[in-house]
Amino acid sequence: MHSLLDIPEDLAPVHGALADALQRVGERFDNHLASDLLAVNDLVRHIERYRGKMLRPALVVLSGMACSQTPDDPEACITGDLLVLGAVCEMVHMATLVHDDVLDEAAVRRRGQTVNFLHGNETAVILGDLLIAAAYHLCSTLDDPYPSRAIGEVSMTLCAGELLQLANRDNLSLDMETYREILDRKTAALIGVACRLGARSAGAPEARHNAMDTFGRRLGLAFQIQDDLLDLTGDEGVVGKSVRKDLEKGKLTYPIIDHLAKAEPQRRAATLRLLKRAADGDETAPAELVSVLRNDGAIERARLAAESLVNEARALLVPLAESGPKRYLSRMADAVVQRAF
Amino acid sequence: MHSLLDIPEDLAPVHGALADALQRVGERFDNHLASDLLAVNDLVRHIERYRGKMLRPALVVLSGMACSQTPDDPEACITGDLLVLGAVCEMVHMATLVHDDVLDEAAVRRRGQTVNFLHGNETAVILGDLLIAAAYHLCSTLDDPYPSRAIGEVSMTLCAGELLQLANRDNLSLDMETYREILDRKTAALIGVACRLGARSAGAPEARHNAMDTFGRRLGLAFQIQDDLLDLTGDEGVVGKSVRKDLEKGKLTYPIIDHLAKAEPQRRAATLRLLKRAADGDETAPAELVSVLRNDGAIERARLAAESLVNEARALLVPLAESGPKRYLSRMADAVVQRAF
Numbered sequence: 001m002h003s004l005l006d007i008p009e010d011l012a013p014v015h016g017a018l019a020d021a022l023q024r025v026g027e028r029f030d031n032h033l034a035s036d037l038l039a040v041n042d043l044v045r046h047i048e049r050y051r052g053k054m055l056r057p058a059l060v061v062l063s064g065m066a067c068s069q070t071p072d073d074p075e076a077c078i079t080g081d082l083l084v085l086g087a088v089c090e091m092v093h094m095a096t097l098v099h100d101d102v103l104d105e106a107a108v109r110r111r112g113q114t115v116n117f118l119h120g121n122e123t124a125v126i127l128g129d130l131l132i133a134a135a136y137h138l139c140s141t142l143d144d145p146y147p148s149r150a151i152g153e154v155s156m157t158l159c160a161g162e163l164l165q166l167a168n169r170d171n172l173s174l175d176m177e178t179y180r181e182i183l184d185r186k187t188a189a190l191i192g193v194a195c196r197l198g199a200r201s202a203g204a205p206e207a208r209h210n211a212m213d214t215f216g217r218r219l220g221l222a223f224q225i226q227d228d229l230l231d232l233t234g235d236e237g238v239v240g241k242s243v244r245k246d247l248e249k250g251k252l253t254y255p256i257i258d259h260l261a262k263a264e265p266q267r268r269a270a271t272l273r274l275l276k277r278a279a280d281g282d283e284t285a286p287a288e289l290v291s292v293l294r295n296d297g298a299i300e301r302a303r304l305a306a307e308s309l310v311n312e313a314r315a316l317l318v319p320l321a322e323s324g325p326k327r328y329l330s331r332m333a334d335a336v337v338q339r340a341f
Numbered sequence: 342m343h344s345l346l347d348i349p350e351d352l353a354p355v356h357g358a359l360a361d362a363l364q365r366v367g368e369r370f371d372n373h374l375a376s377d378l379l380a381v382n383d384l385v386r387h388i389e390r391y392r393g394k395m396l397r398p399a400l401v402v403l404s405g406m407a408c409s410q411t412p413d414d415p416e417a418c419i420t421g422d423l424l425v426l427g428a429v430c431e432m433v434h435m436a437t438l439v440h441d442d443v444l445d446e447a448a449v450r451r452r453g454q455t456v457n458f459l460h461g462n463e464t465a466v467i468l469g470d471l472l473i474a475a476a477y478h479l480c481s482t483l484d485d486p487y488p489s490r491a492i493g494e495v496s497m498t499l500c501a502g503e504l505l506q507l508a509n510r511d512n513l514s515l516d517m518e519t520y521r522e523i524l525d526r527k528t529a530a531l532i533g534v535a536c537r538l539g540a541r542s543a544g545a546p547e548a549r550h551n552a553m554d555t556f557g558r559r560l561g562l563a564f565q566i567q568d569d570l571l572d573l574t575g576d577e578g579v580v581g582k583s584v585r586k587d588l589e590k591g592k593l594t595y596p597i598i599d600h601l602a603k604a605e606p607q608r609r610a611a612t613l614r615l616l617k618r619a620a621d622g623d624e625t626a627p628a629e630l631v632s633v634l635r636n637d638g639a640i641e642r643a644r645l646a647a648e649s650l651v652n653e654a655r656a657l658l659v660p661l662a663e664s665g666p667k668r669y670l671s672r673m674a675d676a677v678v679q680r681a682f
Contacts, residue, residue, distance in 0.1 A: 035501055037501055037504070037505055039504055039505050039507075039508035039509075040501045040504050040505070042508075043504055043508075095470075099466050099467070099470060102443075102462070102463075102466050103462075103463045103466065121443065121444075121462070122443075122444045122507055123504075123507065125440050125443050125444065125466060125469075126440070126500055126503045126504050126507065127500075127504075128466075128470075129436075129440060129469075129470075129473065129496075129500045129503075130497060130500035130501070130504070132470065132473050132474070132496075133473070133493060133496035133497040133499070133500055134493075134497055136477045136489070136492075136493040136496070137490065137493025137494050137496070137497055138493075139493075140481070140486060140489035140490045140493045141490065145481060145486050145489070148477070148481035148486070148489050149478065149481045149482065151477075152474060152475075152477040152478025152479075152480075152481045153478050155470075155473075155474035155477070155478070156471060156474040156475055156478055158474070159467055159468075159470045159471035159474055160376055160378055160381045160471070162467045162470075163378070163380055163381050163384055163464075163467050163468075163471070164378055164380050164381070166380075166463055166464065166467065167380035167383075167384075168380075
C-alpha cells in the first residue's frame with residue numbers, strides 16, 4: 001500500500017522507517033516458516049509470490065507509531081512486538097489468500113481449464129494450514145496473551161464471513177446488509193485488529209484501541225468495495241490479476257446489489273439475465289453489464305460509498321496528536337479508494 | 342477409543358468419569374463453534390459426523406487424572422482447563438480430518454466418481470479453517486500461555502508432516518526412516534502433546550510432562566501403523582470406512598516399505614509392478630499384494646513393530662503411582678494394536 005503513495009518530502013522519514021520495518025517483518029515471517037525439512041522449505045517458497053502490498057503489517061506499524069508517546073521517533077516506536085504483530089497479521093491474511101486460491105482454482109477447473117488441479121489443491125490446503133499455524137505460534141510467543149485471543153477470535157470471524165459468502169454464491173437477491181456483513185467479517189475485521197494491536201502495543205489507552213479498530217474496519221470496507229469495483233471495471237494489465245472473477249463465481253458486489261435494489265422491474269429482469277449469462281461464461285456479458293451499471297450511476301454510487309467510508313475512517317484519526325505517522329495513515333486511507341490496482 | 346475396551350469392574354468408576362468428561366468436552370466443542378450466523382451453524386453441524394473415538398481428549402483427561410495427586414478422585418482431577426484442553430486437541434485433529442477429506446475427495450474425483458466436488462471442497466476448506474481458528478481461540482482463553490505455544494508449535498509440525506507425506510506420494514523408494522518421520526509429525530506429535538498438556542494441567546513435575554509426551558508419541562506411532570495395517574488388510578464393513586485408499590493414493594506404509602527393503606531383486610520388481618497396478622485402479626492388485634506381504638511375513642512384522650511401540654509406551658507409565666486412571670491408560674495402549682476398527 002505504502003508504495004502506492006506519492007510521498008511528500010515531509011513524510012520521507014516515516015516512509016523510510018516504515019519500509020525498513022516492513023523489511024524486518026518479512027524477515028520474521030520467513031524465519032518463522034523456515035523448516036528442517038527440504039520438502040517444506042521448497043513449498044514455503046511458493047508463498048513468497050503471494051506477498052504483495054503488506055497493507056496489514058503497514059497498518060500495525062503505522063498505528064503503533066501514530067498512537068505512541070513519541071510518534072516521530074521510529075527507534076522508540078518500532079518495537080520487536082510490533083514487528084511480530086505485523087508478521088502475524090500478514091500470515092493470517094496470506095493463509096486466506098492461499099485457501100482462496102483453492103476455491104478459485106476449483107472455479108477455473110469448472111470452466112475446464114487445464115490446471116494441475118489436484119497437486120495445486122493439496123499443496124494449497126496444507127500450505128494455508130501451515131501459515132495459520134505459524135501465525136498462531138508466532139503470536140503465542142509474545143508475553144501478552146491478548147494478541148493471541150484477538151487473532152484467534154478474528155480468524156473465526158473471518159471464516160464465518162467466508163462461509164456466509166459461500167452460502168450466498170449465486171444468490172441474485174443478496175441484499176446490501178448481508179453484503180456489508182460479509183465484507184465486515186471477511187476483510188474489515190482483520191484490518192481493524194491490525195490497527196487495534198498496533199495501538200495497544202504502543203501503550204495507548206483502551207478507548208484509542210477501539211477507535212483504531214473502527215478506523216481499520218472502515219478502511220477495510222472501503223478497500224474491499226474498491227477491490228470489487230476493480231474486479232468489475234478494471235483492466236487486467238493494470239490491476240495485475242485476472243478480473244471479472246466475481247461475476248464468474250456468482251458473487252454480487254456493491255454496484256450490482258445497489259442497481260438491482262433501485263431498478264424498475266423490467267430493467268431488473270434484464271440485468272438478472274445479464275448476470276446469468278456472465279456466470280455461464282458468456283464473454284460479452286460483463287462489458288454489457290458494466291455499461292448498464294455506469295449508465296445507472298451505480299458504479300459512481302459505489303465509489304462514493306467507499307469514499308464516504310474513508311472519510312469516516314480519517315475522522316477517527318483527528319484526536320491523535322499531530323505527527324508524521326498520523327499524516328501518513330491519513331494519506332494511506334485516501335490511497336485505498338484512489339488506487340487503480 | 343475407550344469404547345473399544347472390555348472394562349473390568351475395578352475400572353468402572355474411571356470409565357464413568359471419563360465418559361462424563363468426554364460428554365462435557367463435546368459440549369465445550371459445540372459451544373465454542375456456535376455462531377450467530379445461520380449459514381455457519383448449518384455447516385458446523387456437518388462436522389459432527391467426524392467426531393469419532395475422541396482418542397485425544399480421552400488421553401488429555403486420563404493423563405491429567407493419572408498424573409494428579411489424587412488420581413482416583415475425578416471431582417478433583419477433572420478441571421475446567423482439562424476439558425478445554427481436550428476440546429482444543431479434538432478441534433485440531435478434526436480440522437486435519439476435514440482437510441484430509443479435501444485431499445481424499447480429490448483422489449476420488451480422479452477415479453471419476455460423481456461427488457459434488459466443488460461445493461464439498463470449498464466448504465471443507467473453510468470449515469477446517471474455522472476449526473483451527475476455534476481451537477486456537479479456545480486455547481488462548483486459558484490463563485496459562487503454555488498450551489497456546491504448544492498447540493501452535495504442534496500444528497506447524499503436523500502440517501510439515503502432511504507436506505512431507507505429499508512430497509513422497511508415489512515415491513516407491515520411500516524408506517522406513519522417512520515413513521517414521523511422517524508418522525511422527527503427522528500423527529504422533531499431537532497425541533504426545535495431548536498427554537503432555539494433561540500431565541502439565543494436573544501440576545505434575547516437568548520430567549513427567551516429557552515422559553507423558555513420549556508415551557503419547559509411541560502410542561501415536563503404534564496407532565498409525567495399526568491404522569495403515571487396517572487400511573491394507575481390513576474389511577470395509579468392520580473398519581467402518583473405505584479401505585485400500587493408501588494404495589490408490591500411492592502412499593507406501595510399514596509392511597510394504599519393510600517388504601521392499603528386504604526382498605530379492607526379482608520379488609521387489611514384481612511387487613513394484615503390483616503397486617503400480619493398484620495405483621492405476623486395478624481391483625485385483627490389492628488382494629494379490631496383501632497375499633505377497635503375508636507370505637513374506639511383512640504384515641506380521643508390522644504388527645510386531647506396533648506392539649513393541651506399545652510396550653515402550655506402557656513402560657513409561659511404570660513410575661506413576663498405582664491408580665485406576667493409570668491402569669486404564671495401560672489398557673488403552675493395548676487396545677490400540679488389538680483393535681480391528
